[in-house]
Amino acid sequence: MSTSGQGGAAAAVLPPGWRLELHAALPSTSxxxxxxxxAGEPEGLAIQALEQTAGRGRGGPRLGLAARQSLSLRPAAAHGPGA
Incomplete structure (x- = not known):
């Protein structure tokens, strides 16, 4: 199950240009x-899974809902000269 953040409820909570992928289960969103x-995916991708089968998080393998989501950020400094 994968959904783009271009419409519906996801668009109401994501900044313009962000994409949201929803998955029933993944080993690890990160x-x-x-x-x-x-592979070159641009900034602005959020990946969320209802279940993670191998995700670790900071507190071990038991993760809460917030830990089942990963966001792609590429700070502007990383795009400057010499980056």
Missing amino acids: ALLARRAE
Whole structure:
């Protein structure tokens, strides 16, 4: 299940230009987002899963809802000369 943040309820909570992908289950939202970033995915992607099967979080394997979401940010400094 994947949804773009271009319409519906997701558009009401995401800044303009952001995209939201919703998944029923993933091993790790962070791992998927890292792979996408390495492949050149631009800033503004939020990946959320209803269940993570291998996500670790800071407190071990039991994660709350907020920990099942990862956001792609690329600070402006990273796009400057020499970046």
